[in-house]
Structure formats: structure tokens, C-alpha cells
Amino acid sequence: MAEPDASTMDKIARLKEILALDPRNSFARYGIAMELASRGEIAAALAEFDTLLTNDPDYTAGYFMSAQTLEGAGRKNEAIERLKAGIGCAARRGNSHALSEMQAMLDELER
Secondary structure (H helix, E strand, O other): OOOOOHHHHHHHHHHHHHHHHOOOOHHHHHHHHHHHHHOOOHHHHHHHHHHHHHHOOOOHHHHHHHHHHHHHOOOHHHHHHHHHHHHHHHHHHOOHHHHHHHHHHHHHHOO
């Protein structure tokens, strides 16, 4: 795993500053999860995704990106469950684009 560059660290630090002021800020938490995933810090990224979805179960993108992270980590069954939850969220929210993306990924994983 490569060392994170300064700009990545600065981005995470800035997002953590936002969370310090507002621990339930979904955008900041999602950003941290995505940065951690991109650095290969899978366990930490998944912990952030889990917190995000616990605090904000309607944050549709969190389901899809955490499912991709799970699948990339070889955790196919967990990815499938996360996608199913995300599809339910997208349907509730009327987000047909996210629903179709997650359904396509689910179909692929269930083959």
C-alpha cells in the first residue's frame, strides 16, 4: 500500500474538521469513506460507510460505493446484502438511476 500524499491527507483532515463540528454530516463522512477506500484502507472505509448509513439510511450513494468496496475486498455476500438495502433505499427515494446501477451490479454478483 502506497503512502498517501499530502493532498489526500489534507482532504481527510478537512473533512474530519467538518465532522468535528457536525458528526452527522453525511457528505463529509461519505468523502472520508471514499478517500480511505481509494487509499486501500478498506476496514476504515467500511467503518465510515457503516456509520454513514446508520446515521443517514437514505444516503443512497453510500450503499452503492460500500457495496463496491465490499466486493473489491472479496466480501461478495456482504456486497449483495448492501446492494439489496441500497435498492430499497433508492426505490423509497425515487432515485431510478441509482436503483438501476445497483440492480446491474447485483445481477452481476448473483450470477
